[in-house]
Amino acid sequence: MTHSAAHVSYLEDGHTLRSWLLTTDHKRIAILYLVAITFFFFAGGFAAFLMRYNLISSHGLLGSAETYNRLFSMHGILMVWFFLVPAVPVTLGNFLTPLMLGARDLAFPRLNLLSWYLFMVAGFVALYAVVAGGVDTGWTFYTPLTSLYSKGHVVAAIIAIFIAGFSSIATGLNFIVTIHKLRAPGMGWYKMPVFLWSLYATSVILVLATPVLAMTLLLLAFERIFGIGVFDPAIGGDPLLFQHLFWFYSHPAVYVMILPGFGVISEIVPAFSRKELFGYKFIVWASIAIAVIGFLVWGHHMFVAGTSLFSAIVFSLLSYMVAVPSAIKVFNWVGTMHKGYIHFDSPMLYAIGFIGLFTTGGLTGLFVAALAADVHLTQTYFVVAHFHYVMVGGMVSAYFAGLHFWWPKITGRLYPEMWGRAGAITIFVGFNLTFFPQFVLGYLGMPRRYFAYPAHFEPLNLLSSAGAVVLAIGYLLPLGYLTWSLLYGERASANPWGATGLEWTTPSPPPTENFAVTPIVTQAPYQYEQPEAVIHE
Amino acid sequence: MSDAAAHEFQFSSAEHQRETAISGIWLFLATEALFFGPIFLAWIYARLADPSAFDAGGRQTELTIGVTNTALLIASSFAYSIGLACIEFGSRRGMVLWLLIAWALGAAFIGLKFGVEWRMDLEKGLFPGANFSIHGPSRSGAQLFFAFYFFSTALHGLHLLVGLALLAWIISKARQFTAERHNSVRVVGLYWTFIDIIWLILFPLIYLIGRAS
Numbered sequence: 140m141t142h143s144a145a146h147v148s149y150l151e152d153g154h155t156l157r158s159w160l161l162t163t164d165h166k167r168i169a170i171l172y173l174v175a176i177t178f179f180f181f182a183g184g185f186a187a188f189l190m191r192y193n194l195i196s197s198h199g200l201l202g203s204a205e206t207y208n209r210l211f212s213m214h215g216i217l218m219v220w221f222f223l224v225p226a227v228p229v230t231l232g233n234f235l236t237p238l239m240l241g242a243r244d245l246a247f248p249r250l251n252l253l254s255w256y257l258f259m260v261a262g263f264v265a266l267y268a269v270v271a272g273g274v275d276t277g278w279t280f281y282t283p284l285t286s287l288y289s290k291g292h293v294v295a296a297i298i299a300i301f302i303a304g305f306s307s308i309a310t311g312l313n314f315i316v317t318i319h320k321l322r323a324p325g326m327g328w329y330k331m332p333v334f335l336w337s338l339y340a341t342s343v344i345l346v347l348a349t350p351v352l353a354m355t356l357l358l359l360a361f362e363r364i365f366g367i368g369v370f371d372p373a374i375g376g377d378p379l380l381f382q383h384l385f386w387f388y389s390h391p392a393v394y395v396m397i398l399p400g401f402g403v404i405s406e407i408v409p410a411f412s413r414k415e416l417f418g419y420k421f422i423v424w425a426s427i428a429i430a431v432i433g434f435l436v437w438g439h440h441m442f443v444a445g446t447s448l449f450s451a452i453v454f455s456l457l458s459y460m461v462a463v464p465s466a467i468k469v470f471n472w473v474g475t476m477h478k479g480y481i482h483f484d485s486p487m488l489y490a491i492g493f494i495g496l497f498t499t500g501g502l503t504g505l506f507v508a509a510l511a512a513d514v515h516l517t518q519t520y521f522v523v524a525h526f527h528y529v530m531v532g533g534m535v536s537a538y539f540a541g542l543h544f545w546w547p548k549i550t551g552r553l554y555p556e557m558w559g560r561a562g563a564i565t566i567f568v569g570f571n572l573t574f575f576p577q578f579v580l581g582y583l584g585m586p587r588r589y590f591a592y593p594a595h596f597e598p599l600n601l602l603s604s605a606g607a608v609v610l611a612i613g614y615l616l617p618l619g620y621l622t623w624s625l626l627y628g629e630r631a632s633a634n635p636w637g638a639t640g641l642e643w644t645t646p647s648p649p650p651t652e653n654f655a656v657t658p659i660v661t662q663a664p665y666q667y668e669q670p671e672a673v674i675h676e
Numbered sequence: 677m678s679d680a681a682a683h684e685f686q687f688s689s690a691e692h693q694r695e696t697a698i699s700g701i702w703l704f705l706a707t708e709a710l711f712f713g714p715i716f717l718a719w720i721y722a723r724l725a726d727p728s729a730f731d732a733g734g735r736q737t738e739l740t741i742g743v744t745n746t747a748l749l750i751a752s753s754f755a756y757s758i759g760l761a762c763i764e765f766g767s768r769r770g771m772v773l774w775l776l777i778a779w780a781l782g783a784a785f786i787g788l789k790f791g792v793e794w795r796m797d798l799e800k801g802l803f804p805g806a807n808f809s810i811h812g813p814s815r816s817g818a819q820l821f822f823a824f825y826f827f828s829t830a831l832h833g834l835h836l837l838v839g840l841a842l843l844a845w846i847i848s849k850a851r852q853f854t855a856e857r858h859n860s861v862r863v864v865g866l867y868w869t870f871i872d873i874i875w876l877i878l879f880p881l882i883y884l885i886g887r888a889s
Contacts, residue, residue, distance in 0.1 A: 237686070244686040246696050312703050320696045321686060346703060350711035358718065361827050367804045368823050369718050374804075374816035375726045384714050652685065 146655065148551065148648045163248035164651060169234035169549070171255050175262060176226055177618070182266075183217035184614065186210045191573070191607040194600045199591040207590035208275035209291065215278025216296060217269075220303045221262055223534055224392060227399035228310055228345075229258070231541045232338050234549055236314060238642035238649060239332050241323025241658040246316040254309035261303035268295035277588065279389070282370040282381040286362040294363055297356045304353045307395075311345030314338055323641070325660035329423070332640055332664045333416065336423045337402025340430035344391045344398075348434070352388035355381065382444055386437035394433040396530060397497075398426055400537030401468055404490050407544050408472045409665045410638040411487035412479025416665040418471040425464035425471075432461045442513045451510055458508035465501050469494060480669050484636070485559030489540030492567040496532025500525055503578065518588075521581025524574045532570050539566070539617060546621065547631030551648040554624040558616065566613035572606025639666055694859045701863045705870050708835075712874055715831075719824050719881055729817020732810060734886015736802055736818075737825070741793045742883040745785050746875065752781035753869045756843075760865050766855035772847055778868070779843045786836055789829065797822075821886075828878055835871050842867065 149166045152158070159167060190210050193201040201207055233251065237244050245251050268274060274291035276284055285293050318339050322331070359381065362368025370381045401422075409416040416422065438446060438454030472494055481487070503525040507513050516522060539562075547553050576599040581587075585596050592600070634643040639662075645654055687693040723730040755778040762770030801809030803826065804819035842864045853861060 242686055246686065247700060248684075248686070308707050312700065312707065315703060316696055316700045319699060320692070346707050347710055350707045351714050354711050354714040357831075358714070358827065361823070365805065365823075367819060368827075369722065369820070374820045374823075375722060375729070376820055377722070377725070380718055380721060384718075 146646075146650050148646065149651045150551070150648050152651045161252070163244070163252050165233050165237055165245050165248065165251060166549075166649065166651075168251050168255055169230050172225070172229040172233060172258070175255075175259060176222060176230060179217050179221035179262065180226075181614075181618075183214050183222055184611070186214035186217070188607060188611055190214065191604040193590065194592070195604045197592050197594040197597050197600075201590070204590040205275065208277075208588070209273035211588060212274045212277050212291075212296075213269050216265065216274070216300070218530075219278055219392070219396075220300050221258075221265060223396040223530055224307060224345075225258065225303075225310070226396075226534070226538050227403065227541060228314070228338060228341060228395075229254075231334075231403065231538075231545060232314065232341075232399060233310075235545065235642055236317055236335065236338060237321070238548075238645065238653055239335055239640060240318065240321055241326060241641045241654060241660065242317065242321040243652050243654070243657075245313045246321055247313050250309050251313055254306045254313070257302055257306035257309065261299045261301075261306060264295055264302065265299035268292040268299060271295065279385060280356070280359065280381075281385075282359065282362070282378045283372070286359055286368065286370055287366070294360050297360050301353055301356050301360075304349045304356075307345045307349050311342035311349070314342040315346065318342075323658050323660055327660075329420065330660055330663055332402075333405035333419065333422050333426070334399075334402035337398045337405070337426050340426040341395050341398045344395050344430050344433065348388045348391040348395075351384060352392075355384040355388070379441070379444060379446070382441050383437070386440045387434075390437040390440065391430075391433045393526075393529070394429050396534050397537075398429060400493065400497075400534045401426060403537045403541035403544070404472060404493055405468075406638075406640070407486045407490040407540055408475045409667055410544070410636055411482045411484060411490070412476045413482075413667045413669050414475055414479040414665075415667055416471070417474035417477075418467075419663075419665070421467050422471050425467045428464040429461060432457060432464070436461055439508055439513075442510060443517050455508055455510050459505065462501065462505055462508075469498055469501075483560070485554075485556060485563050486540045486544035486636075488560055488563035489536050489543060489566075492563060492570075493533055493536040493540060496528050496536060496567075496570065500528025500530075500533055503528065516581060518586055519581035520577040520585045520587055523587045524577035524581060527574045527577070532574070536566070536570075539563070542617070542621075544636070545642075546624070547635045548642060548647045548649070550625055550628075551631050552624045552628030553631050553635060554620050554628055558620040562613060562616035562620070565609060565616060569606050569609030569611070569613045573603050573610050574606070576600070576603045576606070639664060690857070697859050697863055698866075701866050705866060708870060708874075712828075712831075712877075715824065715828050716877060716881070719828075722820055722824070723885070726817035726820075729814035730821045731886040732814035733802075733818035733821030733825075734882065734884075736797075736800065736810065737883050737886070738793050738796060739883050739887070741788055742879060745788055745793075746879050748781045748785045748788070749872045749875050752778045752785070753872045755781060756865050756868050760858075760861055763853050763858045763861055764855060768850055768853060771853065771858075771861070772850045775843055775847050775850075779840060779847070782836055782840050782843070782868075786833060786840070790833060794826075794829075797825075825882055829882075832871070832874055832878060835874070839864075839868050839871050 149164055159171065162168060189201070190207065193199050193207055199207065271292050274289065274293050274296045276289050276291065276293060280293070280297070318335055358369050362370055367374060369376045370378050372378060405416060405422055436454060436458045438450055439458045442451050507516050507522055507525060543554070543559055580596055580599050583596070585592055631647045633646050641658055644658065683690040683693040687696065755774045759771045759774030759778060762774060797803070801807050802822050804823045808815065808819050810818040846861055846864050
């Protein structure tokens with residue numbers, strides 16, 4: 140590359156398909172991921188939509204329990220491994236990490252591209268499993284159903300997740316090394332934006348937990364193929380061992396899904412409150428604490444699986460402990476907004492929605508972490524509502540918040556603000572309408588994963604399904620106006636929100652090498668100034 | 677161009693790139709340790725449930741081949757370290773020679789393990805399933821032992837094959853390395869030694885514990 144071409148935006152630097160598919164530019168790889176992730180989000184969402192359609196009637200409108208089982212398994216597998224786990228890290232994280240650090244790229248750009256290819260291969264294998272007939276095991280693959288009895292395409296689904304896991308590991312490894320080694324001069328650890336700290340904590344979990352899942356799934360595949368193995372009680376194996384190993388990954392994975400969301404919110408709340416982030420170090424260390432304690436709570440998924448009372452009490456206690464750093468974050472965001480000069484732009488609307496929905500999801504988590512309450516609530520819609528408040532109300536809102544916040548930086552275009560706000564509000568309303576009734580249903584005893592149910596649960600299910608329609612419209616809105624903005628949106632300036640952070644000091648969209656001159660960091664992040672009038676009030 | 681080739685554009689210097697690559701491989705090895713972790717955990721856990729059956733299985737393994745293979749792998753890593761020391765002193769020929777020896781020792785392991793030992797195991801009817809040759813009360817536990825045995829040795833062998841490919845790659849581009857620039861040699865060396873360490877845990881699990889009691 141010659142130096143005369145140095146200021147070409149990354150979008151203009153090559154127009155061929157080849158220049159995209161063989162790129163090592165972290166920004167282009169983020170776009171490749173964005174396209175793939177969006178597809179899987181809507182594919183998984185469509186499955187959920189059909190499930191809500193089925194549950195309108197207590198007899199099940201789809202007419203087949205088998206189809207319903209395959210739908211919720213597909214919904215879970217696609218949403219967990221092909222949307223929630225990767226979503227923020229591989230799109231916003233890929234795009235922003237070098238920009239926020241003042242670096243030119245991630246430490247290992249080719250590994251980054253490889254991780255995208257692995258993800259795509261995994262995605263195609265998963266789609267093959269779906270098209271070939273799907274799996275009926277749920278996303279948790281419990282043995283011995285999966286290893287010995289299920290008739291679905293379990294091995295294909297497992298291979299898909301196995302490959303996607305290596306994509307996660309590659310991404311996590313890249314972020315950790317990049318954050319350690321490629322910070323701009325002056326960018327000390329405590330000068331890093333919280334988003335990067337969150338991504339760092341996320342990456343640590345990805346790197347340490349995903350290999351365990353990979354091995355567990357390999358052992359499961361071995362057992363299914365040869366009809367004999369580690370989790371088979373007939374020869375002295377142990378099905379509970381599978382649950383332990385599975386949740387050793389899958390509970391920390393919950394924090395993989397939500398921690399990047401915390402990071403996004405921590406960027407947006409100060410920017411739209413025009414105030415410094417309240418309690419920076421608390422937020423930072425809360426992220427690390429969540430990553431650490433998150434590894435020690437997996438047993439709370441097995442309270443009724445036949446584990447000892449002692450282990451149940453310990454896991455219950457540890458699960459309560461993880462609520463502390465989560466609460467610290469919520470208080471800090473609210474503290475940041477307190478006496479702030481708040482702008483209700485679309486990213487902020489999503490962020491405020493996140494705080495409310497995540498708090499609801501988090502607090503109901505304490506209900507199910509309590510041993511006695513869990514015996515009543517486990518396997519009911521209460522659990523479904525709880526984790527959807529965290530995953531969808533929390534994580535998906537945070538993803539949309541971040542997408543709207545950095546969209547001008549990523550694409551160089553502004554979206555129509557009124558549509559953005561309409562979308563945020565529609566999603567908030569639709570989400571609550573869909574999932575709040577499920578708390579009630581679960582408390583009343585409606586079990587999850589059932590295709591038909593007693594008739595007296597019908598009104599609340601109808602309400603939930605009606606909410607799903609509103610929610611679907613809410614998700615289609617951004618798909619429409621964000622795509623529209625690519626072609627017709629107004630050109631964005633370098634810093635349309637007046638936000639701090641190195642990514643806003645370079646043009647929108649950024650040039651291929653990110654910064655014409657490597658920046659030197661002298662200030663702490665979030666140095667926002669309030670308008671005079673507000674300060675003297 | 678020569679300056680640009682010295683390090684990639686996201687690094688400030690060749691030294692910066694070298695340090696970063698070394699951090700990367702260490703972190704990768706950490707993920708590998710966690711990848712093998714569940715097998716070791718499950719293996720030890722399953723043995724605790726039925727030690728005598730596991731030991732009955734363990735006694736059917738080929739100790740002589742196991743010991744020979746352990747020696748081969750350790751010697752191979754030793755040869756690799758000498759190769760690395762050679763390039764540090766600027767001797768490219770020495771490096772190639774010792775890496776070829778390391779490669780040959782690794783290949784000998786693969787040949788012995790899968791060409792000889794696995795064949796003997798299969799002929800003795802030790803693959804778990806209906807034709808499993810150990811009968812009596814130990815039958816089911818011994819099958820579990822051999823499920824672990826075949827699974828973990830296959831996986832370890834796969835890692836060795838990747839290692840052999842990497843060694844061949846290093847040898848093929850030996851001309852690029854100098855006393856100052858031989859980052860890839862160090863990175864591959866860390867991986868090559870790591871495979872030994874995995875084997876050093878598998879070796880007692882397979883061959884020794886069953887014979888000790």
